[in-house]
Amino acid sequence: MSNTPQMPRELSDRVLCGIFIMPTLGVLLLMVAYPFISLLYYSSLSFSVLRPLVPARDMGLLNYELLLTDPDLWQRFIFTGKFVFLTVTVQFILGITVAYYLQRDFRARDFIFTLFMLPMMLCPIVVGFLWRYMFNSEWGIVNVIIAAFGGTKLDWLGVADNAIIAVVIADAWMWTPFVILLATAAFRGIPKNLHEAASIDGVSAAYRFFRITLPLSMPILLIALLLRLIDAFKQYDLFFALTGGGPGAETMTVSFEVGKIAFKYFYTGQASALAVILLIIIVGLSMVFVRYLNNVGKEQ
């Protein structure tokens, strides 16, 4: 009997929690769960949104089978992987280097930092068209500069090997700031004490960077890496604006392919299946990182 007065209160707390969470949960269900489940459903159909009246045919896993046995699609994956690897590597080397030098206190540091952040603020499609003009083989600024230094003008966007470099440059230009931002945050998060302890311990700047700064920044840098990997993997706008997937289909990424199947051919079912494959890859990638981050968290 002595417990009874408490029972309703505890219950009402839980009910209250439920009530508070409900709206968010509802939005989440509507915005994430419903589309996801319908995506899974569509991926098993032969169906096009252009012809909603044509009865959809249940294909089972045939959409997946068709996709995964298509050698062209594997080419897309290989190209996408190449692009992701190149652009993320460039972004991290540049981003961490810049963040390292921005650690030091000097005049105009905040101004320079803000300047570095600007590209990230732009709309990706705008960045794409900007670079498209700059990479123009006749009058683009890039070739003008190359010519001014006595080099030969390159056909940046018309040759596959050049085009991937062009897109990597544009993507890195836009997203290196993100790495700078997070690396700076990570570096600043390291207690000053530790730097002082390290300098009293008599270690060189390089040793300190690789043995103290970098390992301690790892959790944040890994999150940055994960976000950049996912984003690069999904990159669409830059390819759309810069190369349109060409020459031929040589700079066609997987997400570009999804867009093409979905909104050019309107094979909604097949596009859904490819989207699911992309999702599995990204979720798999994230899980590796999350597991690693959890371990780091436990150790420290």
Next chain:
Amino acid sequence: MARVEIRDLRVHFGDVIAVDGVNLDVEDGEFVVFLGPSGCGKTTTLRCVAGLESPTSGEILFDGKTVTQLDSMNRNVAMVFQFISLYPHLTVRQNIAFPLKARRLPKAVIEEKIQWVSRIFDLAEILDLRPGRLPPGARQKAALARSVVRDPNVLLLDEPLSAIDEQFREEMRWELRHLQKELGVTSIYVTHDQREAMSLADRIVLMNEGKIVQVGAPAELFNDPTNQFSGFFIGSPAMNFVRARRKGEKAALAEGAATIALPDNVMQLMGDQEVLLGIRPQHVATIDREAEFGCVRTTPSQVNSVGREHWFDFQLGDTTIKGMSQSRVAQGTGEIIARLDVEHLHVFDLKGERLRGEDRS
């Protein structure tokens, strides 16, 4: 191990003068404690010795050689900080090895040194743990081990015990003192806790407002403060101060709130000027019958017994005097006779400088 000399050290941060002309010699193997309230410049001075702060002017010398221009990397000093300074991603063993590895010592030597410090500091059980798992006391022990493992010229300690539980702190203090003597490493220790300073130091350097107030052995500072600040800062509870002025054969205390008979030597020191009399609560007692000197009839305003110590307060005008009696002092039951032990009476001028007889140097 080295002898440390600080010559005319000044540090300005913009308009703020943090250290204002400090001169000090620390002997080889000596344990010196910088003591003072926060903002007195003690930590800044320490950081100058470490090379973490560059002085505005002045010099630091190790064994007679100036190191002012060297950065901390090249001074071979060791430092233990107030808050965690162990590398959180490394185990205690790796932490201790860190400065040795940075010096590219051979593996066998490193291992030997780790064994040596882990024996001294009793670290065997925690060597393979990361600092995050350790209690603050063990962490500071490990930090201490890391700092002494490479035979530094000077060991610098910046309030290393302040994050540790009171209970464990006592033990650490004792251990630290013992180890410092055993290792014979020249040590400079910064604290604002006068009890810590008293129990650790060979010599205390008392600082206030960027300047050294008094330097001496703990007993010297306690028994013989050179000015009001050291009298006030050292000892707990703090020294009582009361204004006094000659009035006929006696002295009037606190604008005439009481008169008191004082021996000739004190009266001479007072002369005709108004002075501050300083006396520790331990030297203010209650007695049954009036004695020749130092007695005041008063009523205690507050009584507080702690074990066998009976603390009491009484008012002289606006001034509260704290005393300690061996026998219970009844509260609110009228008059007592408080006796200031004139042997332990210190006379300061109104600027706070100690007045001394001419026979004393």
